[in-house]
Amino acid sequence: MEHCKFDQPDLATDSLVLVNPLLAGVANLTICVGERNGQPLKRFLVISESMRLASPVWNAMLKPDGPFLENGAKEVSFPEDDPDAFEVIIRITHGQFSTISDISDDHILMSLAFLVDKYELQNLVSAFISRWADSLRLCRDSSLLRREQVLFTAYVFGDCDTFKTALLDLVVNCRVDKQGVILLSGKPVDFRYLPTETTGCVTNNHFAKLEALMRLGTCAIDKLTLCKKNLCIVEDNATPCCGTVMGTMIIALSKIGHWPVPPSVDELAKSVPGFADYLDEHITQYVHTFAEDHEACPAASMYTDAMELMLKESRPLPNTLVQHFQAFAPKETSTTYAKVPTTPKKSKNKRRSSFKRTR
Known part of the structure; x- marks a missing residue:
């Protein structure tokens, strides 16, 4: 797929981008987008009425008597917006659908999502949402x-799978400090x-995973304290295996301040993978109890x-x-038609209607 980038205007000659040749002589407004060294990155000639129809936000901004067009101004600046993404929106606004190529640039996709959300352009770009x-x-x-x-881009584009994947990735890899701030x-x-629900999703899922891992670790410790032979979690006298040595584990936990086991996950200043690694390293630590090498304890693998x-x-x-x-x-679309009641025509000659011609 090609990157959806358009030619930059020549600022030295003050050229304008005319997205639709048919707008020549009709366009009545100049849109300046982006800013570098006090100069716009791109300038577009547009029809103000088309912009107003595309967005309720632009409708309020671009009214003839509005704050952005006071004293007959013919130029409006959007210095904070991405010029490439803005050009995509302007081309859609002015009917240049065939010029919109597939977009493989993740930053343009995010900028498009930001523009759609900021200027309420969902209806305008509805035909392109699934492609994006x-x-x-x-x-x-x-x-x-x-x-x-x-997360934000997937939310605006309605991509539930990508949203859930990114959410899980954030849940697993973040840390939550004592003030409840989510850190990455x-x-x-x-x-x-x-949306406000997202913060709660991340925090609740994060602590739920830590609690589940802590229960798993506590369970392993409980079983280790009850085991008798070879210090192995699963007793199997017929199968020699690697045992987990309780004393070694306790010493390792004490060094990092996690023995005794913290009563709650609030005292764990760890990410989920960090805590999982800690469990894997210290609770399922293998120490050979026999002279020769053997396979790892099946219970340790289970954990x-x-x-x-x-x-x-x-x-x-x-x-x-x-x-x-x-x-x-x-949406599933199905066309249904109202049935027109019909009455069968009565044959005037019943004998003739059932007559079969033979040769």
Whole structure:
């Protein structure tokens, strides 16, 4: 797929982008988008009425007597918006659908989502939403966007699968400090443009996973204290295996301040993968109890598998988010026609109506 980028205007000659040749002599407004060194990155000639019809926000902004067009002004600036994404919107607004190529640039996709949300353009771009959601799915694995940016873009485009994948990724990899701030790589996650339910989803799921992992670790410790032979979780006298040594585990836990086991996950300053790694390293630590090498204890493998399953599981979305994504689901269309009552024609000659011609 080609990147959806258009030619930059020559600012030295003050050229304008005319997205539709038919607008020559008709366009009545100049739109300046982006800013660098006090100059717009792109300038477009548009029809103000088309812009107003496309967006209720623009309708309020571009009224002849509105604050942006005072004293007969013919130019409006949008310095904070992305010029490439804005050009896509302007081309759609002015009917240039054939010039919109597939978009493989994740930053343009995010900028489009921002514009759609900011200027309430959902109805205008409804025919393109599914295509943009497909593009987002294709580039999400190699995307350089932050996780909250992927979340926001998927939310605006109605891409439930990508939203849930990004949400789980954030849940697993974030940390929550004592003030309840969600941190990723040591920096606060920006939830400004996401629905309020998202923050609760991340926090609740994050602590639910930590609690599940803590229960798993506590269960392992309880079983270890009850085992008798070889210090193995599963007693099997016929099968030699690697035992988990209780003393080694307790010493390791004490060094990192987790022995005794914290009474609640609030005292765990760890990410979910960090806590899982800690369990894997210290609770399922293998120490050979026989001279020769043997396979790992099956119970230890069971705990490792259980931890991996916990990391992959995601909890259901809140009803408000479910309803949001359901609105983007393709509607089943079926055409039904009213049946016109008909009365069969009576044959005047019943004998003739049943007559079969023979040769």
